[in-house]
Amino acid sequence: MIKVDISTAFVVYLCLSLGVVLFAWIFFEYKVKVKRVNPEQKKTCRCPICAYVYIYDSEEDFSRCPRCSSINKSEGKKRE
Numbered sequence: 013m014i015k016v017d018i019s020t021a022f023v024v025y026l027c028l029s030l031g032v033v034l035f036a037w038i039f040f041e042y043k044v045k046v047k048r049v050n051p052e053q054k055k056t057c058r059c060p061i062c063a064y065v066y067i068y069d070s071e072e073d074f075s076r077c078p079r080c081s082s083i084n085k086s087e088g089k090k091r092e
């Protein structure tokens with residue numbers, strides 16, 4: 013049987029616990045992709061029904077409010 017004193021056992025336990033947390037952190041950091049908003053392609057819209065401000069794709073003529081599901085016309089003017 014391996015004899016270890018209490019301080020060595022505590023250090024090993026602490027290192028293993030931190031290793032598991034570090035591994036889980038790195039794993040979920042690479043697994044979850046953060047949605048990045050490109051300000052040139054997205055615009056904000058304020059819903060006239062519920063006053064909710066949301067982001068929509070500027071290429072679309074109409075956008076749907078995520079809170080009240082009303083369809084709103086895009087505020088951006090197209091160049092003609």
Ligand SMILES: [Zn+2]
Pocket residue numbers: 059060061062063064077078079080081082
């Ligand atoms: Zn709304």
